Amino acid sequence: MKKRKEIKQKAKNFKRNGGLLLQQQMSSTEGIVEKTKVFTVAELEKATDNFNENRILGQGGQGTVYKGMLMDGRIVAIKKSKKVDETQVEPFINEVVLLSQINHRNVVGLLGCCLETEVPTLVYEFIPNGTLYQHLHGQGDEFQITWKMRLQIAAESAGAIAYLHSSSSAPIYHRDIKSTNILLDEKYRAKVSDFGTSRAITIDQTHVTTVVQGTYGYLDPEYFQSNQFTEKSDVYSFGVVLVELLTGKKPIHPTGNGGWISLAAEFLSTMEDSRLSDILDSSIVDEGKEDEFIAVAKLARNCLYMNGKQRPTMKEIAAQLDAIRSAQMPVPKEVKPAESHDVVPEVIHFHSGPSSRSTFSIDDGPPACSIEVQPLMSRT
Numbered sequence: 001m002k003k004r005k006e007i008k009q010k011a012k013n014f015k016r017n018g019g020l021l022l023q024q025q026m027s028s029t030e031g032i033v034e035k036t037k038v039f040t041v042a043e044l045e046k047a048t049d050n051f052n053e054n055r056i057l058g059q060g061g062q063g064t065v066y067k068g069m070l071m072d073g074r075i076v077a078i079k080k081s082k083k084v085d086e087t088q089v090e091p092f093i094n095e096v097v098l099l100s101q102i103n104h105r106n107v108v109g110l111l112g113c114c115l116e117t118e119v120p121t122l123v124y125e126f127i128p129n130g131t132l133y134q135h136l137h138g139q140g141d142e143f144q145i146t147w148k149m150r151l152q153i154a155a156e157s158a159g160a161i162a163y164l165h166s167s168s169s170a171p172i173y174h175r176d177i178k179s180t181n182i183l184l185d186e187k188y189r190a191k192v193s194d195f196g197t198s199r200a201i202t203i204d205q206t207h208v209t210t211v212v213q214g215t216y217g218y219l220d221p222e223y224f225q226s227n228q229f230t231e232k233s234d235v236y237s238f239g240v241v242l243v244e245l246l247t248g249k250k251p252i253h254p255t256g257n258g259g260w261i262s263l264a265a266e267f268l269s270t271m272e273d274s275r276l277s278d279i280l281d282s283s284i285v286d287e288g289k290e291d292e293f294i295a296v297a298k299l300a301r302n303c304l305y306m307n308g309k310q311r312p313t314m315k316e317i318a319a320q321l322d323a324i325r326s327a328q329m330p331v332p333k334e335v336k337p338a339e340s341h342d343v344v345p346e347v348i349h350f351h352s353g354p355s356s357r358s359t360f361s362i363d364d365g366p367p368a369c370s371i372e373v374q375p376l377m378s379r380t
Contacts, residue, residue, distance in 0.1 A: 036100045037112030039123060044068065044078055044114050051080065063119070067126065075126040076111060081119045089120070096122065098172060106160035108183060108193040127191050132241075133179035136248055147288035149188055150245040154296070155321035156190035157182050161238060162314035164192075165231045173229055177237035178218045178251070179244050217251025217262055222308050232308030238317065239303025243267045246297060248281030264304050271301050295324050 047068030048055045055066045063082040069075055099110035114121040129135075132153060135145050145153070164172040174181075176194060183191040218240045220233035240251050243263055252260045270279045276297050277285075299320055305311050312320075 039114040079122040127183040129184040132182040147284040158318035242300035
């Protein structure tokens, strides 16, 4: 009787967690069935010692990630979603389907999922060295990454995002590029992760119209104003990551008057005044070459143009970073901005209360709430 009840509950969970939708997606998308394993609850409970608290790798707004070991000895990361309401089903299935179609050495691999649990669960390859954010911003005793490693991480991440954008079957916009979503493996190679908000598009599409989602400090101002997310919105976010790699600074930090200033605005101001050396991470100044710093800084600046059309593509960014690494030093061409439109948000103020039109996450910053962009800073 008890076993029958458990079987019935598992079937109910499977249906509620989008099992039927996933089956439909899997049957209509070539290659997913072969790549994606559907795990049982028993397999994941055994892998995590019944989801023991000691196995927790990290927790966030979307759920909890556990370290586990499968029967074949593989170490995995098991992402157990926090929310179970119907609005979360589609993003979950979306992540399964998208990741199942991706095959790139610098993208975190999806091994499978489990829908029998009370909350939907994803099983990924385990990436042992944490996030880029942790290494740049000194959380714990993380190894200090060198300038050479930073260039490699930038080039690998750019290559992975370019791959997503140029996929022949269905180009993918990541929609949440940030240093916490770039993981580092045992050799400190980059692995782009977290595809819960990503969108696959048709070849002839140029944008996705959607409620604004993103992370403070990385959000494309053009997307915020128009609700239209393009491939150049990912480019803007990646530009902020490049600035983090150059400066070691967080994407936003507090001002003296209760506001928060964006790293992008601070960086662009120093570039205008030819004061790049003032903002460079002191730990890499003696190691790197001045022309490398300048080339990466100019590339980051081009990524941060207000007008998305003036930003380079991820393919161009990846090629330029590879050239910089190999000492074939192309200085990124400066695109002259339109005189009255090339602006970036300078100071962001946060107000309590939920936003009716925007959804944001925060990385070690202010509480999630509505956003108001103060007067813009001209860069002309």
